[in-house]
Amino acid sequence: MGWHGKILRVDLSKGECKTEDLNKEWAQSYLGQRGLATKYLCEETDPKVDPLSPKNKLIFATGPLTGSMASTGGRYSVITKGPLTGCIACSNSGGYWGAELKFAGWDMVILEGKSKKPVYLFISDDEATLLPAGDLWGKTVWETEPAIKAQLQDPQIKISSIGRAGENGVLYAAVMNDLHRAAGRSGVGAVMGSKNLKAIAVRGTKGDKPNDPKAFMKAVDAGNKVLAENPVTGEGLPTFGTQVLMNVINEIGAMPTRNWREVQFEGAAQISGEAMREPRKSDGKANLVANNACFGCTIACGRISKMDEEHFTVKTRPEYWNASGGVEYEAAWALGSNTGVDDLEVLTFANFICNEDGFDPISFGSTVSAAMELYEMGAITKKDTGGIELTFGSAEALCTLAELTAKGEGFGKEIGLGSKRLCKKYGHPDLSMTVKGQEFPAYDARGIQGMGLTYATSNRGACHLRGYTVASEVLGIPEKTDPLETEGKAGLVKAFQDATAVVDSSGLCVFTTFAWSMEDIQPQIQAACEGDWSVDDLMLMGERIWNLERKYNLAAGMTAKDDTLPKRLLKEAGKTGPAKGKVNELGKMLPEYYELRGWTEEGVPTNKTLDRLTL
Amino acid sequence: MACSFEKEGAFNPTKSRIKVFNFHAEGRMVPYTCTQCAEAWCQHACPVDAIRLGETGAKEVVDVLCVGCKVCTIACPFGTINYNTSAGVVVKCDLCGGDPECAKACPTGAITYVDADWTGLERMRGYADKTAAEQPQA
Numbered sequence: 001m002g003w004h005g006k007i008l009r010v011d012l013s014k015g016e017c018k019t020e021d022l023n024k025e026w027a028q029s030y031l032g033q034r035g036l037a038t039k040y041l042c043e044e045t046d047p048k049v050d051p052l053s054p055k056n057k058l059i060f061a062t063g064p065l066t067g068s069m070a071s072t073g074g075r076y077s078v079i080t081k082g083p084l085t086g087c088i089a090c091s092n093s094g095g096y097w098g099a100e101l102k103f104a105g106w107d108m109v110i111l112e113g114k115s116k117k118p119v120y121l122f123i124s125d126d127e128a129t130l131l132p133a134g135d136l137w138g139k140t141v142w143e144t145e146p147a148i149k150a151q152l153q154d155p156q157i158k159i160s161s162i163g164r165a166g167e168n169g170v171l172y173a174a175v176m177n178d179l180h181r182a183a184g185r186s187g188v189g190a191v192m193g194s195k196n197l198k199a200i201a202v203r204g205t206k207g208d209k210p211n212d213p214k215a216f217m218k219a220v221d222a223g224n225k226v227l228a229e230n231p232v233t234g235e236g237l238p239t240f241g242t243q244v245l246m247n248v249i250n251e252i253g254a255m256p257t258r259n260w261r262e263v264q265f266e267g268a269a270q271i272s273g274e275a276m277r278e279p280r281k282s283d284g285k286a287n288l289v290a291n292n293a294c295f296g297c298t299i300a301c302g303r304i305s306k307m308d309e310e311h312f313t314v315k316t317r318p319e320y321w322n323a324s325g326g327v328e329y330e331a332a333w334a335l336g337s338n339t340g341v342d343d344l345e346v347l348t349f350a351n352f353i354c355n356e357d358g359f360d361p362i363s364f365g366s367t368v369s370a371a372m373e374l375y376e377m378g379a380i381t382k383k384d385t386g387g388i389e390l391t392f393g394s395a396e397a398l399c400t401l402a403e404l405t406a407k408g409e410g411f412g413k414e415i416g417l418g419s420k421r422l423c424k425k426y427g428h429p430d431l432s433m434t435v436k437g438q439e440f441p442a443y444d445a446r447g448i449q450g451m452g453l454t455y456a457t458s459n460r461g462a463c464h465l466r467g468y469t470v471a472s473e474v475l476g477i478p479e480k481t482d483p484l485e486t487e488g489k490a491g492l493v494k495a496f497q498d499a500t501a502v503v504d505s506s507g508l509c510v511f512t513t514f515a516w517s518m519e520d521i522q523p524q525i526q527a528a529c530e531g532d533w534s535v536d537d538l539m540l541m542g543e544r545i546w547n548l549e550r551k552y553n554l555a556a557g558m559t560a561k562d563d564t565l566p567k568r569l570l571k572e573a574g575k576t577g578p579a580k581g582k583v584n585e586l587g588k589m590l591p592e593y594y595e596l597r598g599w600t601e602e603g604v605p606t607n608k609t610l611d612r613l614t615l
Numbered sequence: 616m617a618c619s620f621e622k623e624g625a626f627n628p629t630k631s632r633i634k635v636f637n638f639h640a641e642g643r644m645v646p647y648t649c650t651q652c653a654e655a656w657c658q659h660a661c662p663v664d665a666i667r668l669g670e671t672g673a674k675e676v677v678d679v680l681c682v683g684c685k686v687c688t689i690a691c692p693f694g695t696i697n698y699n700t701s702a703g704v705v706v707k708c709d710l711c712g713g714d715p716e717c718a719k720a721c722p723t724g725a726i727t728y729v730d731a732d733w734t735g736l737e738r739m740r741g742y743a744d745k746t747a748a749e750q751p752q753a
Contacts, residue, residue: 068626069616069720103627156629179639207619207627217620228722289642296616298722304642323642 002064002211002529003027003107008128010121012195013054013113017121017128022107028531029614032063034090035505035545037079037108041088042548044110047555051083051187052169052194054114060101060160060200061109063507064529067102067208067295069220071227072509074099074295081556082186083194084171084363084418085437085461088552091174091188092465092504093160094294094302095181100158103204115196120161122152123202133198140164140356140406141176148201161199162189163358168408169193170416172363172439180325180355181294186438186460189358216527223512223520224298230515232475237301237511238291242329243273245442250337252474252483253577254447256440257337258392259369260433260566263444263574267342271332275344282308287344289323299511303328305348313349313399320352327351330464333442334365339372340392350402357406363418366439368401370419370431371411379426386410430567436461436558445569445586447579448473450481450489453589456563457493459549465510467496477514484578486585490592498542505545544613547597547605551615560603563590617720621711630699632708633717633726646726648717649674649695649708657707660690672731673710681705 009018023040030036037059049055058080065073076098082089101109104125111121118133136144141163149155159177166173166189173189174182183189210216227233236244249255250268257265269275276288285306292302305326307314314320327335327347331354335347354361368390374380375390382389388411390397404412414422419439423432433440438461445452450469458466469492473483481488499518503510506525518535526533564570569584594601598609605615618631628634633648655674658666665680666687676696681704687696688705696707708715710728718728 069620103629205627205629207623207625207630209625213620213624224722292642292644300723306642322640324639 003032004102004105004208006106007108007110008106008123009110009112010128010130011112012115012119012130012197015115015119015130017130019126027064029541030545030548031502031505031525031541032107033061033066033075033077033505033507034079034092035501035541035548037061037077038088038090038545038548038552040108040110041079041081042552045081047081047552048557049081051081051086051089051191054112054195056081056191056194058111058188058191058195058197059108060111062098062102062107063505065524066507067099068210068507068528069217069296070508070524070528071220071224071298072294072296072512073507074297075507075509076101076183077504078175078183078188080188080191082188082438082460083190084187086556087186087436087460087558088549088556089186089188089191089460090504090549091183091185092510093175093177093181093183094297094509095158095178096295097158097160097177097181097202098507099295100202100204102208103206104202105204105206109200111195111197114194118196118198120148120197120199120201123200123204125204125206136198137167138164141358142179142356144199145179148199152201154203157201157203159199159201161358162192162197163356164406164408165357165359165416166190166193167198168406168416170359170405170408171418171421172360172416174354174358174360176355176358182355182358182360184360185362185463187360210528211530212527216524219523219527223516223524226520227298227512227515232477232514233299233511234515237299237514240273240277241291241301241303241326243276243303243327243332245329246272246332247274248474249443251577252447253574253579254444254474254483255333255337256433256442256444258340259338259366259373259431260440260444260568261373262576263447263579264577265337265342267340268337270342271327271336271344271347273329276303276305276326280308280345282310287348288326294509297509299509301511307348307352308345311345311349313346313395320349324352325355330442331361331365334362334369334439335398336365338365338369338442339394339398340369341395341398342393343395346395346399350398353399353402353406359405359416362441363439364402364405364415365398366433367415367419367422368398370423370433371415372397373431374423374426374428377428379428384411384414384426433566433568434462435565436562438462443470444574444579445565445584446574446582447577448483449486449584449589450483450492452565452569452584452586453489453493453593454496456565456586456590457497457593459546459553465500467493467500468510468513469493469496471496471514475514478517484582486588490589490596493589493593494596497546498539501542501545502538505541540613544615547609547613547615550605554604560594560601563603617716621716622706630706632695632706646717647693647695650693651708651710651731656690656692657687657696660686662686669709669712671710671713673708675709676705676707678702678704
């Protein structure tokens with residue numbers, strides 16, 4: 001089946017829910033999830049719309065493999081215009097919510113307008129109802145999920161919701177599901193909050209069937225075997241999670257530290273995946289309790305952590321003593337090395353707060369680190385911070401700001417607007433480590449050259465999940481390239497970007513691509529969906545999706561000038577390690593990239609390119 | 616999903632004979648299904664004799680005999696036999712005729728299919744090991 005062929009359209013202004021047929025023609029050209037929802041957004045909204053106005057739309061979309069037995073087939077994406085960047089925003093999440101929506105019989109939910117009062121949407125198979133959420137407003141994600149389950153008298157309901165960060169307009173607020181899975185980046189949660197929508201609760205009992213069950217199960221078995229036998233997906237990720245990277249990236253001198261002033265962190269080992277498994281000195285227990293899988297996943301990279309109950313952050317707060325989502329590599333980096341904090345328990349606590357109130361730890365940690373640099377320079381004073389001593393390495397400052405940001409109080413209000421706005425306000429826009437307004441993830445582009453191009457050209461602002469050339473440049477997947485060289489990187493970035501767009505549109509997790517090539521994915525799509533799908537068709541579709549997003553951003557007002565990196569990465573050389581003396585040489589890669597993409601020197605797709613991609 | 620796919624022809628965890636419980640606060644997940652009791656209360660309770668002993672030792676529901684009275688669901692102390700509204704009969708684990716799909720699909724070995732006579736062996740070995748360690752060395 002692949003698709004149910006049914007979408008739910010909710011007009012929040014009128015309080016109406018309507019059923020609509022899925023545009024099958026678009027599904028053949030854009031598959032699902034990221035691609036298909038982008039098509040809907042482009043067709044239905046003006047790219048110049050204010051992201052937080054009722055005219056913006058918010059789409060929750062599954063892919064054809066969501067809710068199937070394909071390994072990792074439980075993903076959904078939230079697509080909208082992002083308030084942090086002004087670009088298209090598309091954030092992807094695992095957990096169980098996406099599969100539940102599919103089991104209820106829907107491919108997609110499109111939310112329009114703005115409710116007058118706080119509401120939540122309840123979908124029970126074919127029925128969709130808007131229910132009052134006045135009593136839920138002001139509650140955290142961790143309070144909202146059990147409250148809705150109790151209210152609806154069904155513990156099996158799956159919930160996607162926003163915490164106080166989304167309500168308070170934190171520009172990088174996330175949409176959270178299953179307590180600690182997040183559609184984390186670009187502020188999709190702030191858009192949800194602006195619509196007065198607290199949550200979408202789903203119960204699905206209808207299930208899902210592939211188009212050709214026999215062929216599908218054969219393809220799934222073959223795929224699972226590849227994942228199990230691969231050292232990254234079969235061993236590294238289940239054992240250490242994404243945190244397997246902490247020591248690796250630090251060693252190659254690509255670990256951004258203290259707002260990217262340095263490229264290696266002296267405390268990396270203390271906050272690494274290995275450290276999470278070691279017994280703590282304080283209580284003899286390890287931070288990590290178990291690894292955890294999202295729906296249908298055979299990799300299980302998720303971290304479940306339990307804090308030291310005597311730790312100063314939680315000593316008097318037993319509500320944080322339970323096991324919950326532990327730090328991933330990105331969170332450990334952004335909250336840790338980027339702020340100079342090397343206490344794993346502090347990072348776990350700050351990460352709990354990010355999950356509990358729904359905001360992106362990458363953007364949050366990076367904004368705090370920018371503020372720390374401004375504070376050390378004297379551009380921000382104690383008067384601005386409300387008395388917080390905002391020095392690098394201050395665990396107290398990090399934890400206090402996490403809670404203030406969630407609540408939208410004091411200096412937390414400014415941290416909640418992201419580093420671009422913060423650095424501009426205090427007179428040092430160059431210190432904002434962002435592209436198109438979105439904070440960088442954990443790979444220094446001086447030590448991994450291809451990532452500089454990935455960041456500069458990413459359609460949702462700085463991001464590693466739009467073209468993860470780290471796989472090739474560091475891990476040697478599919479083949480090893482030199483991270484310090486620029487040659488060939490334009491082609492590499494393009495290939496990764498196009499392939500990732502396909503994976504993000506299918507319902508699968510991009511982590512499968514450590515082991516799977518498009519040859520492993522294609523048979524699963526072919527068997528699950530109606531129609532004919534070849535590897536070439538899929539790659540062309542990835543390119544089509546990429547260009548559609550690009551067109552949206554150009555129409556929203558972005559230009560080639562926005563495809564750049566902060567001065568620090570282009571002018572200030574790395575100080576230690578293999579990247580010592582290196583800057584990112586974006587200028588050498590970008591023109592070649594535009595050419596390979598079939599874009600003009602101004603970064604605009606030519607008519608020929610658009611025709612080729614049937615755009 | 617493997618269970619519902621085998622038994623109902625669809626990926627649908629709500630129709631699965633095996634359920635996984637999430638003890639979130641402890642960070643643990645536990646799968647649970649029919650224990651195939653030797654003295655099966657569901658079997659005793661059935662007024663139409665629709666639950667029979669299969670070749671594998673599994674208590675199997677004979678769909679054509681089941682009248683959907685649900686008495687067995689009350690009799691079962693573990694809650695592992697359940698009424699399927701769409702089929703109008705009760706459903707329970709039948710060990711897939713000796714080659715259970717759930718065990719085949721499990722990537723981590725959390726679900727295994729082993730001979731019931733040997734289920735205590737590992738625990739015995741573990742305890743023996745502990746006892747051996749506690750013995751004073753000569």
